[in-house]
Amino acid sequence: MRVAAIDCGTNSIRLLIADVDGTNFREIVREMEVVRLGQGVDKTGQFHPDAIARTLAAVDKYALEIAKRGVEKIRFCATSATRDATNRDLFINGVKERLGIEPEVIPGEVEAALSFQGATKDFDKADGPFLVIDIGGGSTEFVFGTDHVEFAKSMNIGCVRMSERHFTGGDADPGQIAAAIEDIDEAIKQAGKVVPITQAKTLIAVAGTATTVAAAGLDLPAYDRYAIHLSRISAEKVHAISKKFLAMKREDREALGYMHPGRVDVIGAGSLVLSRIMLATGATEFVASESDILDGMAWSLV
Incomplete structure (x- = not known):
């Protein structure tokens, strides 16, 4: 069909x-x-x-x-x-x-289930339990399970929302970054009360923030979804990339070959969300998946 x-x-x-x-x-x-x-x-x-x-x-x-x-x-x-x-x-x-x-x-819970279905379809169940992180524009979904969703929570810490809330007026300053970290960490803490975020065997991250961070971690000259899919990016790289994006001038982020024009203004906030999640979960790496909620939606139609 x-x-x-x-x-x-x-x-x-x-x-x-x-x-x-x-x-x-x-x-x-x-x-x-x-x-x-x-x-x-x-x-x-x-x-x-x-x-x-x-x-x-x-x-x-x-x-x-x-x-x-x-x-x-x-x-x-x-x-x-x-x-x-x-x-x-x-x-x-x-x-x-x-x-x-x-x-x-x-609702966030349905979004989480569809993201989970799409994100985990290329993985062996032996790699579970999985924690799927979907950093969107408005919210971030935390989804835990092996062959189905066991726990899920949606929090309002997406890359657009965090950018508009904390990084107004162009380049990020230390005060803005500190306030954003406080906001993000509190949301992760709340998510952690519902979802066992430190118990996953594999951390999978989906959507544009995660795949852009993966492109940076792989040092790609241009965005390549086939190189990005199932790539493994260390926590150390994620923290360094987030710091780099937040410190860069807008025109320098814009000049990166893998950077989508619509992500230039929000990648700093998005990468910070991913970095703080890596810290909170204790994960040593994340696996980037190009299969996500869209794939879950397509499967749901059959």
């Missing part, structure tokens, strides 16, 4: 079209656009009209691709920013008009 999954987060909107048959999975199209739907949501509690316009323009493109590829089933999931926005109906109605389906505003 040919299926399409659209994941609309706080920072990016992504499309996966795949043929799924039994245990066989063949990727046809995988696209991403940084639309920053969550622009200002942490502060105002509402979507900005410009952010809705940018996101619906991307949905228009995806609708054309879905029609062209003969997709039989579609699932559209919206996550952290849409959960928080009081004017979310403007966005939801816009998606309905374009795709003819009801977008799901999924």
Whole structure:
């Protein structure tokens, strides 16, 4: 069956079209656009009209691709920013008009389960239990289990939310970094009350922050998802990369060959979240996975 999954987060909107048959999975199209739907949501509690316009323009493109590829089933999931926005109906109605389906505003626990399913599919169960970390734009999911989710918690420490809350006005200063660390560490502590974050055998990190940190750790000249997928990045490297990103000027981050333009302003905060999680869990490395919530959504349609 040919299926399409659209994941609309706080920072990016992504499309996966795949043929799924039994245990066989063949990727046809995988696209991403940084639309920053969550622009200002942490502060105002509402979507900005410009952010809705940018996101619906991307949905228009995806609708054309879905029609062209003969997709039989579609699932559209919206996550952290849409959960928080009081004017979310403007966005939801816009998606309905374009795709003819009801977008799901999924709770953090559903997001966690889908991320877990996608992230662990290329691993042997002997590598478990797994802790899957999904650092999004608005929230970060902590998910623990071996062949299914045993514990999950979503915390509002995504890369966009942390950037808007702590790193306003360009380059990060020591005071801002200290305040962000305090905020992040408290959220990790709360997550740790629900999820046994120090008990995993394998720490898997998914989504753009983690894969960008992996690209930096591998010293890639350009973003290469095949080199990044299942790569292992040491905790020492993660801490060093986070410090480097936070200390760099914007134009220097922008010049990195592997850096997506839409991630330049939020990678400092995102890498700091990952660094603090590595410290809190005691993990010596993380495994980067390019399979994530999108893959979990595609499997869920069959």
